[in-house]
Amino acid sequence: MPKHLTKDLENLQRSLLRMAGCVEDAVASATAALRARDPDAARKVVAGDDEIDRLENAVQDECLKILALHQPVAVDLRRISVVLMIATDLERIGDLAVGIAERAMALSRPPLIPIPDEIERMTERTLGMVRASLDAFVNGDPAAAARVIHADDEVDRDNEEIIHGLVGAMKRCPDLVEPSLSLFSAVRHLERIADHATNIAEDVIYLVNGEIVRHHPEALRGG
Amino acid sequence: MPKHLTKDLENLQRSLLRMAGCVEDAVASATAALRARDPDAARKVVAGDDEIDRLENAVQDECLKILALHQPVAVDLRRISVVLMIATDLERIGDLAVGIAERAMALSRPPLIPIPDEIERMTERTLGMVRASLDAFVNGDPAAAARVIHADDEVDRDNEEIIHGLVGAMKRCPDLVEPSLSLFSAVRHLERIADHATNIAEDVIYLVNGEIVRHHPEALRGG
Numbered sequence: 001m002p003k004h005l006t007k008d009l010e011n012l013q014r015s016l017l018r019m020a021g022c023v024e025d026a027v028a029s030a031t032a033a034l035r036a037r038d039p040d041a042a043r044k045v046v047a048g049d050d051e052i053d054r055l056e057n058a059v060q061d062e063c064l065k066i067l068a069l070h071q072p073v074a075v076d077l078r079r080i081s082v083v084l085m086i087a088t089d090l091e092r093i094g095d096l097a098v099g100i101a102e103r104a105m106a107l108s109r110p111p112l113i114p115i116p117d118e119i120e121r122m123t124e125r126t127l128g129m130v131r132a133s134l135d136a137f138v139n140g141d142p143a144a145a146a147r148v149i150h151a152d153d154e155v156d157r158d159n160e161e162i163i164h165g166l167v168g169a170m171k172r173c174p175d176l177v178e179p180s181l182s183l184f185s186a187v188r189h190l191e192r193i194a195d196h197a198t199n200i201a202e203d204v205i206y207l208v209n210g211e212i213v214r215h216h217p218e219a220l221r222g223g
Numbered sequence: 224m225p226k227h228l229t230k231d232l233e234n235l236q237r238s239l240l241r242m243a244g245c246v247e248d249a250v251a252s253a254t255a256a257l258r259a260r261d262p263d264a265a266r267k268v269v270a271g272d273d274e275i276d277r278l279e280n281a282v283q284d285e286c287l288k289i290l291a292l293h294q295p296v297a298v299d300l301r302r303i304s305v306v307l308m309i310a311t312d313l314e315r316i317g318d319l320a321v322g323i324a325e326r327a328m329a330l331s332r333p334p335l336i337p338i339p340d341e342i343e344r345m346t347e348r349t350l351g352m353v354r355a356s357l358d359a360f361v362n363g364d365p366a367a368a369a370r371v372i373h374a375d376d377e378v379d380r381d382n383e384e385i386i387h388g389l390v391g392a393m394k395r396c397p398d399l400v401e402p403s404l405s406l407f408s409a410v411r412h413l414e415r416i417a418d419h420a421t422n423i424a425e426d427v428i429y430l431v432n433g434e435i436v437r438h439h440p441e442a443l444r445g446g
Contacts (some may be wrong), residue, residue, distance in 0.1 A: 064300060171398070172395040175394070
Protein backbone atom coordinates (compact mmCIF):
# COMPACT_ATOMS: atom_id res chain seq x y z
CA MET A 1 0.00 0.00 0.00
CA PRO A 2 1.53 3.36 -0.96
CA LYS A 3 2.71 5.42 2.00
CA HIS A 4 0.42 8.38 1.26
CA LEU A 5 -2.65 6.16 1.18
CA THR A 6 -1.79 4.73 4.63
CA LYS A 7 -1.45 8.24 5.98
CA ASP A 8 -4.69 9.42 4.37
CA LEU A 9 -6.57 6.41 5.77
CA GLU A 10 -5.20 7.14 9.24
CA ASN A 11 -6.36 10.75 8.96
CA LEU A 12 -9.76 9.55 7.76
CA GLN A 13 -10.09 7.29 10.80
CA ARG A 14 -9.19 10.20 13.05
CA SER A 15 -11.89 12.37 11.43
CA LEU A 16 -14.46 9.60 11.87
CA LEU A 17 -13.52 9.16 15.54
CA ARG A 18 -13.74 12.90 16.12
CA MET A 19 -17.29 12.77 14.72
CA ALA A 20 -18.03 9.68 16.86
CA GLY A 21 -16.86 11.50 20.00
CA CYS A 22 -19.28 14.39 19.32
CA VAL A 23 -22.12 11.95 18.67
CA GLU A 24 -21.47 9.96 21.87
CA ASP A 25 -21.43 13.24 23.85
CA ALA A 26 -24.71 14.29 22.23
CA VAL A 27 -26.44 11.04 23.23
CA ALA A 28 -25.05 11.18 26.78
CA SER A 29 -26.02 14.86 27.20
CA ALA A 30 -29.50 14.42 25.71
CA THR A 31 -30.36 11.49 27.96
CA ALA A 32 -28.89 13.25 31.01
CA ALA A 33 -30.99 16.35 30.17
CA LEU A 34 -34.06 14.13 29.97
CA ARG A 35 -33.47 12.57 33.37
CA ALA A 36 -32.54 15.92 34.98
CA ARG A 37 -35.42 17.79 33.20
CA ASP A 38 -32.79 20.34 32.22
CA PRO A 39 -33.97 22.35 29.16
CA ASP A 40 -30.72 24.36 28.91
CA ALA A 41 -28.60 21.22 28.61
CA ALA A 42 -31.10 19.93 26.02
CA ARG A 43 -30.83 23.14 23.99
CA LYS A 44 -27.04 22.72 23.85
CA VAL A 45 -27.49 19.28 22.26
CA VAL A 46 -29.80 20.73 19.60
CA ALA A 47 -27.33 23.56 18.88
CA GLY A 48 -24.41 21.09 18.67
CA ASP A 49 -25.94 19.10 15.81
CA ASP A 50 -24.64 21.51 13.15
CA GLU A 51 -21.10 20.55 14.15
CA ILE A 52 -21.92 16.84 13.75
CA ASP A 53 -23.38 17.50 10.30
CA ARG A 54 -20.27 19.49 9.37
CA LEU A 55 -18.04 16.62 10.51
CA GLU A 56 -20.08 14.13 8.44
CA ASN A 57 -19.69 16.27 5.33
CA ALA A 58 -15.93 16.49 6.02
CA VAL A 59 -15.64 12.69 6.34
CA GLN A 60 -17.53 12.24 3.06
CA ASP A 61 -15.27 14.75 1.33
CA GLU A 62 -12.17 13.00 2.64
CA CYS A 63 -13.47 9.63 1.37
CA LEU A 64 -14.14 10.99 -2.11
CA LYS A 65 -10.72 12.66 -2.24
CA ILE A 66 -8.97 9.42 -1.26
CA LEU A 67 -10.98 7.48 -3.86
CA ALA A 68 -10.10 10.00 -6.58
CA LEU A 69 -6.44 10.34 -5.62
CA HIS A 70 -5.42 6.75 -4.78
CA GLN A 71 -8.06 4.65 -6.56
CA PRO A 72 -7.78 2.06 -3.79
CA VAL A 73 -8.88 -1.54 -4.31
CA ALA A 74 -9.84 -4.58 -2.22
CA VAL A 75 -9.62 -4.07 1.54
CA ASP A 76 -8.76 -0.35 1.30
CA LEU A 77 -11.80 0.27 -0.87
CA ARG A 78 -13.92 -1.71 1.58
CA ARG A 79 -12.57 0.36 4.45
CA ILE A 80 -13.62 3.59 2.72
CA SER A 81 -17.12 2.32 1.97
CA VAL A 82 -17.41 1.21 5.62
CA VAL A 83 -16.28 4.63 6.86
CA LEU A 84 -18.96 6.24 4.65
CA MET A 85 -21.63 3.91 6.08
CA ILE A 86 -20.52 4.44 9.69
CA ALA A 87 -20.56 8.23 9.17
CA THR A 88 -24.17 7.98 7.93
CA ASP A 89 -25.13 5.93 11.01
CA LEU A 90 -23.37 8.37 13.33
CA GLU A 91 -25.14 11.33 11.74
CA ARG A 92 -28.50 9.62 12.31
CA ILE A 93 -27.58 8.86 15.91
CA GLY A 94 -26.85 12.58 16.25
CA ASP A 95 -30.31 13.40 14.83
CA LEU A 96 -31.90 10.96 17.28
CA ALA A 97 -30.01 12.61 20.16
CA VAL A 98 -31.54 15.93 19.00
CA GLY A 99 -34.96 14.23 19.03
CA ILE A 100 -34.36 13.07 22.63
CA ALA A 101 -33.20 16.58 23.60
CA GLU A 102 -36.41 18.07 22.12
CA ARG A 103 -38.47 15.61 24.19
CA ALA A 104 -36.37 16.54 27.24
CA MET A 105 -37.38 20.19 26.74
CA ALA A 106 -41.06 19.21 26.50
CA LEU A 107 -40.74 17.00 29.61
CA SER A 108 -39.23 19.84 31.65
CA ARG A 109 -42.56 21.74 31.39
CA PRO A 110 -45.58 20.81 33.56
CA PRO A 111 -47.40 18.51 33.95
CA LEU A 112 -44.28 16.68 35.11
CA ILE A 113 -44.31 12.89 34.95
CA PRO A 114 -41.95 10.47 36.66
CA ILE A 115 -39.09 9.25 34.46
CA PRO A 116 -38.95 5.44 34.85
CA ASP A 117 -35.69 4.08 36.31
CA GLU A 118 -35.50 1.59 33.46
CA ILE A 119 -34.64 4.45 31.12
CA GLU A 120 -31.29 4.86 32.87
CA ARG A 121 -30.50 1.17 32.33
CA MET A 122 -31.60 1.33 28.68
CA THR A 123 -29.50 4.47 28.17
CA GLU A 124 -26.40 2.86 29.64
CA ARG A 125 -26.84 -0.23 27.48
CA THR A 126 -27.39 1.84 24.35
CA LEU A 127 -24.42 4.12 24.98
CA GLY A 128 -22.34 1.02 25.74
CA MET A 129 -23.33 -0.44 22.36
CA VAL A 130 -22.39 2.75 20.50
CA ARG A 131 -18.98 2.87 22.21
CA ALA A 132 -18.32 -0.86 21.78
CA SER A 133 -19.23 -0.76 18.08
CA LEU A 134 -16.68 2.01 17.49
CA ASP A 135 -14.04 0.21 19.59
CA ALA A 136 -14.66 -2.89 17.48
CA PHE A 137 -14.07 -0.76 14.38
CA VAL A 138 -10.82 0.70 15.74
CA ASN A 139 -9.55 -2.72 16.85
CA GLY A 140 -10.87 -4.59 13.81
CA ASP A 141 -12.52 -7.02 16.24
CA PRO A 142 -15.44 -8.99 14.73
CA ALA A 143 -16.07 -10.95 17.96
CA ALA A 144 -16.62 -7.69 19.86
CA ALA A 145 -18.87 -6.52 17.01
CA ALA A 146 -20.94 -9.71 17.30
CA ARG A 147 -21.43 -9.02 21.03
CA VAL A 148 -22.83 -5.58 20.16
CA ILE A 149 -25.32 -7.18 17.78
CA HIS A 150 -26.49 -9.61 20.46
CA ALA A 151 -26.80 -6.80 23.04
CA ASP A 152 -29.48 -5.20 20.86
CA ASP A 153 -31.97 -7.84 22.09
CA GLU A 154 -31.59 -6.55 25.65
CA VAL A 155 -32.27 -2.97 24.56
CA ASP A 156 -35.35 -4.18 22.70
CA ARG A 157 -36.56 -5.83 25.91
CA ASP A 158 -35.94 -2.62 27.92
CA ASN A 159 -37.88 -0.74 25.25
CA GLU A 160 -40.89 -3.07 25.47
CA GLU A 161 -40.91 -2.98 29.26
CA ILE A 162 -40.83 0.82 29.43
CA ILE A 163 -43.49 1.24 26.76
CA HIS A 164 -45.75 -1.25 28.54
CA GLY A 165 -45.47 0.92 31.67
CA LEU A 166 -46.16 4.11 29.71
CA VAL A 167 -49.31 2.68 28.12
CA GLY A 168 -50.59 1.84 31.62
CA ALA A 169 -49.84 5.38 32.81
CA MET A 170 -51.66 6.94 29.83
CA LYS A 171 -54.72 4.79 30.48
CA ARG A 172 -54.81 5.66 34.18
CA CYS A 173 -54.14 9.39 33.77
CA PRO A 174 -55.50 10.89 30.53
CA ASP A 175 -54.13 14.27 31.64
CA LEU A 176 -50.65 12.84 31.27
CA VAL A 177 -51.07 11.61 27.68
CA GLU A 178 -48.95 14.40 26.18
CA PRO A 179 -45.86 14.07 28.42
CA SER A 180 -46.18 10.27 28.23
CA LEU A 181 -46.10 10.51 24.42
CA SER A 182 -42.93 12.62 24.66
CA LEU A 183 -41.36 9.95 26.80
CA PHE A 184 -42.61 7.25 24.40
CA SER A 185 -40.88 9.05 21.51
CA ALA A 186 -37.66 9.50 23.49
CA VAL A 187 -37.56 5.78 24.31
CA ARG A 188 -38.18 4.83 20.66
CA HIS A 189 -35.33 7.17 19.66
CA LEU A 190 -33.04 5.42 22.13
CA GLU A 191 -34.03 2.06 20.70
CA ARG A 192 -33.19 3.29 17.20
CA ILE A 193 -29.80 4.52 18.39
CA ALA A 194 -29.09 0.95 19.47
CA ASP A 195 -30.17 -0.22 15.99
CA HIS A 196 -27.62 2.14 14.42
CA ALA A 197 -24.90 0.81 16.76
CA THR A 198 -25.89 -2.64 15.47
CA ASN A 199 -25.45 -1.40 11.89
CA ILE A 200 -21.96 -0.15 12.75
CA ALA A 201 -21.09 -3.52 14.31
CA GLU A 202 -22.31 -5.28 11.16
CA ASP A 203 -20.11 -3.01 9.07
CA VAL A 204 -17.08 -3.97 11.20
CA ILE A 205 -17.72 -7.65 10.48
CA TYR A 206 -18.00 -6.83 6.78
CA LEU A 207 -14.76 -4.86 6.92
CA VAL A 208 -12.78 -7.62 8.66
CA ASN A 209 -14.36 -10.75 7.17
CA GLY A 210 -15.57 -9.35 3.84
CA GLU A 211 -18.94 -10.83 4.71
CA ILE A 212 -22.12 -8.74 4.50
CA VAL A 213 -24.11 -9.35 7.71
CA ARG A 214 -26.40 -6.32 7.40
CA HIS A 215 -29.79 -7.98 6.88
CA HIS A 216 -28.19 -11.42 7.36
CA PRO A 217 -28.15 -12.13 11.10
CA GLU A 218 -27.77 -15.85 10.40
CA ALA A 219 -24.20 -15.12 9.23
CA LEU A 220 -23.42 -14.45 12.90
CA ARG A 221 -24.12 -17.95 14.11
CA GLY A 222 -21.31 -19.00 16.38
CA GLY A 223 -19.76 -15.53 16.00
CA MET B 224 -15.60 8.12 -20.47
CA PRO B 225 -14.74 4.54 -21.51
CA LYS B 226 -17.60 2.64 -23.13
CA HIS B 227 -17.66 -0.11 -20.50
CA LEU B 228 -17.99 2.38 -17.67
CA THR B 229 -21.01 4.01 -19.37
CA LYS B 230 -22.64 0.62 -19.72
CA ASP B 231 -21.87 -0.36 -16.11
CA LEU B 232 -23.31 2.93 -14.83
CA GLU B 233 -26.48 2.35 -16.88
CA ASN B 234 -26.85 -1.11 -15.39
CA LEU B 235 -26.25 0.32 -11.91
CA GLN B 236 -29.03 2.86 -12.44
CA ARG B 237 -31.35 0.07 -13.57
CA SER B 238 -30.56 -1.93 -10.41
CA LEU B 239 -31.25 1.11 -8.23
CA LEU B 240 -34.57 1.78 -9.99
CA ARG B 241 -35.58 -1.86 -9.59
CA MET B 242 -34.95 -1.49 -5.86
CA ALA B 243 -36.86 1.83 -5.86
CA GLY B 244 -39.85 0.17 -7.54
CA CYS B 245 -40.01 -2.49 -4.80
CA VAL B 246 -39.71 0.16 -2.09
CA GLU B 247 -42.48 2.34 -3.58
CA ASP B 248 -44.74 -0.74 -3.79
CA ALA B 249 -43.97 -1.59 -0.16
CA VAL B 250 -44.96 1.89 1.04
CA ALA B 251 -48.14 1.93 -1.08
CA SER B 252 -49.14 -1.59 0.07
CA ALA B 253 -48.37 -0.93 3.75
CA THR B 254 -50.43 2.26 3.86
CA ALA B 255 -53.27 0.62 1.89
CA ALA B 256 -53.23 -2.30 4.37
CA LEU B 257 -53.44 0.20 7.22
CA ARG B 258 -56.46 1.98 5.77
CA ALA B 259 -58.18 -1.30 4.80
CA ARG B 260 -57.26 -3.01 8.14
CA ASP B 261 -56.01 -5.91 6.01
CA PRO B 262 -53.52 -8.03 7.98
CA ASP B 263 -52.80 -10.38 5.04
CA ALA B 264 -51.73 -7.51 2.80
CA ALA B 265 -49.61 -6.19 5.69
CA ARG B 266 -47.90 -9.56 6.14
CA LYS B 267 -46.92 -9.56 2.45
CA VAL B 268 -45.11 -6.25 2.95
CA VAL B 269 -43.17 -7.69 5.90
CA ALA B 270 -42.25 -10.79 3.88
CA GLY B 271 -41.17 -8.68 0.89
CA ASP B 272 -38.51 -6.79 2.85
CA ASP B 273 -35.90 -9.52 2.36
CA GLU B 274 -36.01 -8.87 -1.38
CA ILE B 275 -35.41 -5.13 -0.80
CA ASP B 276 -32.43 -5.94 1.44
CA ARG B 277 -31.08 -8.30 -1.22
CA LEU B 278 -31.42 -5.59 -3.87
CA GLU B 279 -29.58 -3.09 -1.63
CA ASN B 280 -26.70 -5.52 -1.17
CA ALA B 281 -26.61 -6.07 -4.96
CA VAL B 282 -26.44 -2.30 -5.62
CA GLN B 283 -23.60 -1.94 -3.08
CA ASP B 284 -21.71 -4.82 -4.71
CA GLU B 285 -22.15 -3.28 -8.16
CA CYS B 286 -20.84 0.08 -6.89
CA LEU B 287 -17.74 -1.48 -5.35
CA LYS B 288 -17.06 -3.50 -8.51
CA ILE B 289 -17.30 -0.39 -10.70
CA LEU B 290 -15.00 1.51 -8.32
CA ALA B 291 -12.44 -1.31 -8.38
CA LEU B 292 -12.63 -1.94 -12.13
CA HIS B 293 -12.84 1.56 -13.60
CA GLN B 294 -11.45 3.76 -10.81
CA PRO B 295 -13.81 6.52 -11.92
CA VAL B 296 -13.15 10.17 -11.05
CA ALA B 297 -15.06 13.48 -10.82
CA VAL B 298 -18.73 13.26 -11.78
CA ASP B 299 -18.71 9.47 -12.28
CA LEU B 300 -17.31 8.99 -8.80
CA ARG B 301 -19.92 11.40 -7.43
CA ARG B 302 -22.65 9.44 -9.20
CA ILE B 303 -21.54 6.20 -7.54
CA SER B 304 -21.41 7.75 -4.09
CA VAL B 305 -24.90 9.20 -4.69
CA VAL B 306 -26.23 5.79 -5.77
CA LEU B 307 -24.82 4.30 -2.54
CA MET B 308 -26.51 6.99 -0.46
CA ILE B 309 -29.85 6.67 -2.29
CA ALA B 310 -29.77 2.87 -1.82
CA THR B 311 -29.29 3.39 1.94
CA ASP B 312 -32.27 5.77 2.04
CA LEU B 313 -34.42 3.37 0.01
CA GLU B 314 -33.55 0.49 2.33
CA ARG B 315 -34.64 2.58 5.34
CA ILE B 316 -37.86 3.54 3.57
CA GLY B 317 -38.44 -0.19 3.10
CA ASP B 318 -37.87 -0.77 6.84
CA LEU B 319 -40.32 2.02 7.65
CA ALA B 320 -42.90 0.43 5.32
CA VAL B 321 -42.45 -2.79 7.34
CA GLY B 322 -43.02 -0.74 10.51
CA ILE B 323 -46.26 0.65 9.04
CA ALA B 324 -47.33 -2.87 8.00
CA GLU B 325 -46.74 -4.13 11.55
CA ARG B 326 -48.92 -1.31 12.92
CA ALA B 327 -51.54 -2.19 10.27
CA MET B 328 -51.65 -5.75 11.67
CA ALA B 329 -52.09 -4.41 15.21
CA LEU B 330 -54.80 -1.99 14.04
CA SER B 331 -56.79 -4.78 12.36
CA ARG B 332 -57.43 -6.33 15.80
CA PRO B 333 -60.08 -4.91 18.16
CA PRO B 334 -60.61 -2.41 19.66
CA LEU B 335 -60.89 -0.82 16.21
CA ILE B 336 -60.33 2.92 15.99
CA PRO B 337 -61.23 5.22 13.12
CA ILE B 338 -58.34 5.94 10.72
CA PRO B 339 -58.31 9.74 10.18
CA ASP B 340 -58.88 10.87 6.57
CA GLU B 341 -55.81 13.08 6.82
CA ILE B 342 -53.65 9.94 6.74
CA GLU B 343 -54.69 9.34 3.13
CA ARG B 344 -53.62 12.87 2.18
CA MET B 345 -50.32 12.52 4.06
CA THR B 346 -49.70 9.14 2.39
CA GLU B 347 -50.30 10.55 -1.09
CA ARG B 348 -47.98 13.47 -0.43
CA THR B 349 -45.27 11.21 0.95
CA LEU B 350 -45.48 8.70 -1.89
CA GLY B 351 -45.46 11.62 -4.33
CA MET B 352 -42.24 12.88 -2.73
CA VAL B 353 -40.56 9.46 -2.98
CA ARG B 354 -41.52 9.14 -6.67
CA ALA B 355 -40.59 12.73 -7.51
CA SER B 356 -37.17 12.41 -5.81
CA LEU B 357 -36.36 9.36 -7.95
CA ASP B 358 -37.66 11.04 -11.13
CA ALA B 359 -35.42 14.01 -10.30
CA PHE B 360 -32.49 11.57 -10.04
CA VAL B 361 -33.28 9.90 -13.37
CA ASN B 362 -33.75 13.24 -15.13
CA GLY B 363 -30.86 14.97 -13.33
CA ASP B 364 -33.31 17.75 -12.45
CA PRO B 365 -32.25 19.86 -9.43
CA ALA B 366 -35.33 22.17 -9.68
CA ALA B 367 -37.63 19.15 -9.30
CA ALA B 368 -35.45 17.98 -6.39
CA ALA B 369 -35.84 21.38 -4.72
CA ARG B 370 -39.64 21.07 -4.99
CA VAL B 371 -39.45 17.72 -3.15
CA ILE B 372 -37.50 19.36 -0.34
CA HIS B 373 -40.09 22.13 0.00
CA ALA B 374 -42.96 19.60 -0.03
CA ASP B 375 -41.59 18.09 3.19
CA ASP B 376 -43.02 21.08 5.12
CA GLU B 377 -46.54 20.06 4.06
CA VAL B 378 -45.99 16.49 5.26
CA ASP B 379 -44.71 17.86 8.57
CA ARG B 380 -47.91 19.89 8.89
CA ASP B 381 -50.07 16.81 8.13
CA ASN B 382 -48.08 14.91 10.75
CA GLU B 383 -48.70 17.56 13.43
CA GLU B 384 -52.39 17.81 12.63
CA ILE B 385 -52.94 14.04 12.81
CA ILE B 386 -50.97 13.68 16.03
CA HIS B 387 -52.91 16.53 17.62
CA GLY B 388 -56.12 14.62 16.84
CA LEU B 389 -54.69 11.36 18.21
CA VAL B 390 -53.69 12.99 21.50
CA GLY B 391 -57.26 14.25 21.88
CA ALA B 392 -58.65 10.76 21.19
CA MET B 393 -56.32 9.16 23.75
CA LYS B 394 -57.37 11.67 26.41
CA ARG B 395 -61.08 11.12 25.75
CA CYS B 396 -60.93 7.31 25.49
CA PRO B 397 -58.25 5.71 27.68
CA ASP B 398 -59.39 2.32 26.35
CA LEU B 399 -58.10 3.34 22.93
CA VAL B 400 -54.58 4.28 24.05
CA GLU B 401 -52.96 1.17 22.56
CA PRO B 402 -54.43 1.36 19.04
CA SER B 403 -53.92 5.14 19.06
CA LEU B 404 -50.23 4.57 19.87
CA SER B 405 -50.00 2.16 16.91
CA LEU B 406 -51.46 4.83 14.67
CA PHE B 407 -49.11 7.42 16.20
CA SER B 408 -46.13 5.21 15.30
CA ALA B 409 -47.41 4.60 11.76
CA VAL B 410 -47.80 8.34 11.19
CA ARG B 411 -44.29 9.02 12.51
CA HIS B 412 -42.96 6.33 10.15
CA LEU B 413 -44.69 8.05 7.24
CA GLU B 414 -43.15 11.37 8.25
CA ARG B 415 -39.71 9.75 8.30
CA ILE B 416 -40.27 8.27 4.83
CA ALA B 417 -40.79 11.85 3.62
CA ASP B 418 -37.51 12.81 5.34
CA HIS B 419 -35.69 10.08 3.39
CA ALA B 420 -37.26 11.32 0.12
CA THR B 421 -35.85 14.73 1.10
CA ASN B 422 -32.41 13.15 1.55
CA ILE B 423 -32.64 11.62 -1.94
CA ALA B 424 -33.61 15.01 -3.41
CA GLU B 425 -30.62 16.61 -1.66
CA ASP B 426 -28.37 13.95 -3.16
CA VAL B 427 -29.70 14.77 -6.65
CA ILE B 428 -28.75 18.43 -6.17
CA TYR B 429 -25.30 17.32 -5.02
CA LEU B 430 -24.96 15.06 -8.05
CA VAL B 431 -25.93 17.73 -10.57
CA ASN B 432 -24.49 20.86 -8.98
CA GLY B 433 -21.65 19.32 -6.96
CA GLU B 434 -23.05 21.19 -3.97
CA ILE B 435 -23.74 19.44 -0.68
CA VAL B 436 -27.22 20.50 0.51
CA ARG B 437 -27.75 17.72 3.05
CA HIS B 438 -27.82 19.67 6.32
CA HIS B 439 -27.50 22.95 4.36
CA PRO B 440 -31.04 23.99 3.46
CA GLU B 441 -29.84 27.56 2.91
CA ALA B 442 -28.08 26.35 -0.24
CA LEU B 443 -31.54 25.91 -1.74
CA ARG B 444 -32.46 29.58 -1.61
CA GLY B 445 -34.01 30.55 -4.92
CA GLY B 446 -33.61 26.94 -6.09
